[in-house]
Amino acid sequence: MFGAINILLNKPFSIWDYVRINWVTWTVKDIGLSYLTIIDKLWHQVMIPNEVIISNNVENFSIRENRRTDFSIWVAFWTSLEKMQEWVLIIEQILNEEVEKWDIWKYRVNFDMFWEFSLNIQATYFSLLNDSIDEYVKQKEKINLEIKNRFKNAGIDMAFPTRELIIRKES
Numbered sequence: 001m002f003g004a005i006n007i008l009l010n011k012p013f014s015i016w017d018y019v020r021i022n023w024v025t026w027t028v029k030d031i032g033l034s035y036l037t038i039i040d041k042l043w044h045q046v047m048i049p050n051e052v053i054i055s056n057n058v059e060n061f062s063i064r065e066n067r068r069t070d071f072s073i074w075v076a077f078w079t080s081l082e083k084m085q086e087w088v089l090i091i092e093q094i095l096n097e098e099v100e101k102w103d104i105w106k107y108r109v110n111f112d113m114f115w116e117f118s119l120n121i122q123a124t125y126f127s128l129l130n131d132s133i134d135e136y137v138k139q140k141e142k143i144n145l146e147i148k149n150r151f152k153n154a155g156i157d158m159a160f161p162t163r164e165l166i167i168r169k170e171s
Helices: 002-010 050-054 081-100 133-154
Strands: 018-021 024-031 035-039 045-049 058-060 067-075 104-114 119-127
Touching (some): 035 050, 045 050, 067 081, 081 104, 081 119, 081 133
Antiparallel strands (some): 018 024, 018 058, 035 045, 104 119
């Protein structure tokens, strides 16, 4: 009973909000006196006791202003400095186009690190398409396809995990 009162007074979420509880993501279907009824990604209905809800962290994704997206692109080691700079610029241009349409709030792209089989470019952007997961996923797909297309046109090779084996004959 205390759990239901706590949830109703504090209002950490509402019906149909998208929340994460105990590192699992759910959609809230109903807030009852004893249980919270949620729907998982397979549309299974699950009932969680309110005491579990108030004793765990609850993240409400529905009330956030933006969605953060991080990704890395692995570039082949033999890529020249000029091509690396071009690659970063291409990603920045694509993300800037989304900023100009007010679909992205801000972004960051940089040559991040030397990895064991690649040079890594790290990108982060904050999507303003928060009302619908479908819109957000389509935006990510559009950005990824555009990156792949522009890299192909620029002749830039993405890396894949490789190892070089050197065999020496010892005397």
